[in-house]
Amino acid sequence: xxxxxxxxxxxxxxxxxxxxxxxxxxxxxxxxxxxxxxxxxxxxxxxxxxxxxxxxxxxxxxxxxxxxxxxxxxxxxxxxxxxxxxxxxxxxxxxxxxxxxxxxxxxxxxxxxxxxxxxxxxxxxxxxxxxxxxxxxxxxxxxxxxxxxxxxxxxxxxxxxxxxxxxxxxxxxxxxxxxxxxxxxxxxxxxxxxxxxxxxxxxxxxxxxxxxxxxxxxxxxxxxxxxxxxxxxxxxxxxxxxxxxxxxxxxxxxxxxxxxxxxxxxxxxxxxxxxxxxxxxxxxxxxxxxxxxxxxxxxxxxxxxxxxxxxxxxxxxxxxxxxxxxxxxxxxxxxxxxxxxxxxxxxxxxxxxxxxxxxxxxxxxxxxxxxxxxxxxxxxxxxxxxxxxxxxxxxxxxxxxxxxxxxx
Numbered sequence: 001x002x003x004x005x006x007x008x009x010x011x012x013x014x015x016x017x018x019x020x021x022x023x024x025x026x027x028x029x030x031x032x033x034x035x036x037x038x039x040x041x042x043x044x045x046x047x048x049x050x051x052x053x054x055x056x057x058x059x060x061x062x063x064x065x066x067x068x069x070x071x072x073x074x075x076x077x078x079x080x081x082x083x084x085x086x087x088x089x090x091x092x093x094x095x096x097x098x099x100x101x102x103x104x105x106x107x108x109x110x111x112x113x114x115x116x117x118x119x120x121x122x123x124x125x126x127x128x129x130x131x132x133x134x135x136x137x138x139x140x141x142x143x144x145x146x147x148x149x150x151x152x153x154x155x156x157x158x159x160x161x162x163x164x165x166x167x168x169x170x171x172x173x174x175x176x177x178x179x180x181x182x183x184x185x186x187x188x189x190x191x192x193x194x195x196x197x198x199x200x201x202x203x204x205x206x207x208x209x210x211x212x213x214x215x216x217x218x219x220x221x222x223x224x225x226x227x228x229x230x231x232x233x234x235x236x237x238x239x240x241x242x243x244x245x246x247x248x249x250x251x252x253x254x255x256x257x258x259x260x261x262x263x264x265x266x267x268x269x270x271x272x273x274x275x276x277x278x279x280x281x282x283x284x285x286x287x288x289x290x291x292x293x294x295x296x297x298x299x300x301x302x303x304x305x306x307x308x309x310x311x312x313x314x315x316x317x318x319x320x321x322x323x324x325x326x327x328x329x330x331x332x333x334x335x336x337x338x339x340x341x342x343x344x345x346x347x348x349x350x351x352x353x354x355x356x357x358x359x360x361x362x363x364x365x366x367x368x369x370x371x372x373x374x375x376x377x378x379x380x381x382x383x384x385x386x387x388x389x390x391x392x393x394x395x396x397x398x399x400x401x402x403x404x405x406x407x408x
Contacts (some may be wrong), residue, residue, distance in 0.1 A: 008039040033348045042134040066104045066131050072160040079153035089115055120144055134297045135280050157282050166363050177377045184385045195222045196238050203399050210399055217395035255304045268366055273302040274338050275362035282355035292319055306333045
């Protein structure tokens with residue numbers, strides 16, 4: 001069924017807008033008038049790309065992508081409406097006008113339309129895997145089967161909100177050091193390319209040997225002034241090469257493997273990946289998803305191919321009858337502490353509780369480590385900038401001091 005976007009005026013004279021499914025623009029106009037809304041403009045919108053359509057990195061649809069926070073908010077609101085007794089289709093109808101993103105409005109309209117046609121909620125969501133990940137679809141399916149869709153949606157909202165909160169805290173911690181690094185690099189580039197050559201030009205007429213620091217500064221300045229565009233091309237080439245490498249399975253494997261072996265960073269990546277895995281696995285198991293199916297879903301959200309492969313191999317051993325803790329113990333990519341806690345959870349019959357504790361523990365450790373690293377990184381950047389500026393000042397002042405001594 002076509003989807004139409006409308007702008008209208010209600011009975012009180014206030015502006016209204018939204019998205020509606022209907023056979024034609026004429027039927028849309030009639031529906032709106034029957035509900036006391038008078039349309040000003042009605043426009044048919046294009047369909048949203050479905051499951052088999054791929055987006056390139058530079059695709060303009062990137063600017064209309066749906067944010068995870070919007071999905072999380074919708075999930076929370078939908079859970080509230082369903083728990084209050086609203087039927088699913090009615091709840092979706094109530095949520096669509098409140099959604100700010102036009103792209104997400106279209107998607108929710110199609111999801112509602114699919115449910116009206118007789119499909120289940122989980123099947124309707126599965127049409128948009130780029131928006132609703134496997135954990136979302138499988139937990140909704142479990143909620144539909146058990147008749148506890150409102151509870152499942154609440155837990156799903158909790159998971160996504162916790163993951164987003166952790167990501168936002170990490171981004172906020174890194175924002176200031178990254179900004180300082182960028183501004184510092186820009187200032188040094190301008191200083192060496194435009195200002196230093198003007199000052200050092202006065203030394204060209206001197207018939208004396210310049211100090212080594214001054215000669216080095218002049219050489220660096222001349223290099224940047226003559227070949228500044230090469231630096232920009234190199235940076236662009238590195239970024240483009242990185243994105244091309246990430247498009248291949250072998251490239252992703254090499255990048256993920258390199259990251260895991262980086263000092264300090266590798267341990268953080270492992271903890272974040274295991275925290276995501278543990279949180280997702282716990283939620284799936286709590287909602288009645290079988291262990292093997294839960295492992296198949298949870299492995300895809302770790303964010304690291306090596307850890308994902310380790311979980312996949314462990315799932316095969318679990319399928320043969322081995323315990324999860326013992327299966328994961330064979331892989332070095334999984335932190336030993338998490339394996340011990342999983343084994344304790346299996347022995348005590350409280351695996352889901354222990355998995356949640358693993359997620360909480362590692363998330364707190366990651367945040368604490370990031371705070372410590374950024375607190376050290378900021379003075380390190382300032383110290384590095386001070387050393388570079390000091391070298392420039394010294395290189396300029398040394399010939400001047402020698403000239404003064406020659407005159408005296």
